[in-house]
Amino acid sequence: MHYFEYRSGELHAEGVPVRRIAEEVGTPTYVYSLATLRRHYQIFDQAFARLPHLVCFSVKANSNLAVLRVFVRAGGGFDIVSGGELFRALKAGADPKKIVFSGVGKRTDEMEDALRAGILMFNVESQQELRVLNEVARSLGKKAPISLRVNPDVDPRTHPYISTGMKKSKFGIDIKRSVEEYKKALSLSYLEVIGVDCHIGSQLTSIPPFVDALERVKLLLGALRTEGCHIRYLDLGGGLGIRYKDEEPPHPDLYAEAIIRGLGGLNVILILEPGRVIVGNAGILVTKVLYLKETEDKKFVVVDGAMNDLIRPALYGSYQGILPVEERTGETMVADVVGPICESGDFFAKDREIPRPKPGDLLAVMSAGAYGFSMSSNYNSRAKAAEVLVDGESFYVVRERESLQDLIRGEAIPSILH
Ligand code: LLP
Secondary structure (H helix, E strand, O other), X not given: OOOEEEEOOEEEXXXXXXXXXXXXXXXXXXXXXXXXXXXXXXXXXXXXXXXXXXXXXXXXXXXOHHHHHHHHHOOOEEEEOOHHHHHHHHHOOOOHHHEEEOOOOOOHHHHHHHHHXXXXXXXXXXXXXXXXXXXXXXXXXXXXXXXXXXXXXXXXXXXXXXXXXXXOOOOOEEHHHHHHHHHHHHHOOOEEEEEEEOOOEOOEOOOHHHHHHHHHHHHHHHHHHHOOOOOOEEEOOOOEOOOOOOOOOOOHHHHHHHHHHHHOOOOOEEEEOOOHHHHHHHEEEEEEEEEEEEOOOOEEEEEOOOOXXXXXXXXXXXXXXXXXXXXXXXXXXXXXXXOOOOOOOOEEEEEEEEEOOOOOOEEEEOOOOOOOHHHOOOHHHOOOOEEEEEEOOEEXXXXXXXXXXXXXXXXXXXXXHO
């Protein structure tokens, strides 16, 4: 469910015509719907209402300060993977006691910042990281609260680039070896072992892989209890998928029900790290048609947005819906919707049937709220897009479009080249 729909033939974001935003802010621009963000967060949070739990929004999915603030106001926490995300979460007003720090390559300065901030826990991914974190905590005279991210070796049945819980992936600690690792963690005096964590992948569209992972993690919890290690937090990561085209991912209620059933009364505080399911369908990328280009074999719609703005189709071959901002019923065409970047991988859609647009028309790339702007770059020296948040009849620019000066900020020509 989201609040992007046609009203009198014009695509609206809540009560605002998308055309108005494009006219005032330009294109390409990301547009987020506040009502959708709130609704998705609430539905997800409510689904777990029966259990003590904490929803830690995965900042990597969308790290705009205003978006993060929506979840702060809703009482949520954050899953971060870098010092930069910690900085953003704190700037957005996050309660550090609701922040979990995941990631396979935490640097010591990032660990220090997180320890100083007083985060809830570090999800540790290797034995070396355990030792380094212990040393960093010692140097600050603090204890680092930790969980181990275990790798349960479950196939999430999703794109290989976003599968993270299989034996051969770089993530987590092999669940079979994890009791040993927990023992090591318990022996390090500047660590406080409080949790178990796992995250098996992203854009999962069925429940069984989550339940399989939970079963395996539960066995581990049992083994840890026999070792006298009392685990208070169980972090099950993120990963619930959304509909981009015709996927039928389970509703958060069904997902939560399966997990609650799987937990079977286990006495832990549950942590969840959803990203995509909260923000994915709460955002669109608005882009303008520059040219129609037709060759003997192919038709191209060249737009002003590109793979630097939204890389998902290029990187994962993923599908993003594309709608004309002005509803059209007439002639359609089958075309590639492509950006101006000098790579054949620069496309939003391939061989897509769309209403035939004309130069100047606006198109909305749907389901772009997750891993859209947050994965954008300046490739081809393209300034990053603006971001807009819509609330009812109003809209707010929550990130200005970058300027040409922004593009060269920090660069210098050394004197030897003067
Ligand atoms: N927790 C951890 C430890 C993660 O690595 C991730 C995502 C999440 C939570 C949130 O997962 P979600 O609920 O959003 O599925 N760029 C890719 C997705 C990469 C996901 C990386 N990890 C894409 O655009 O599909």
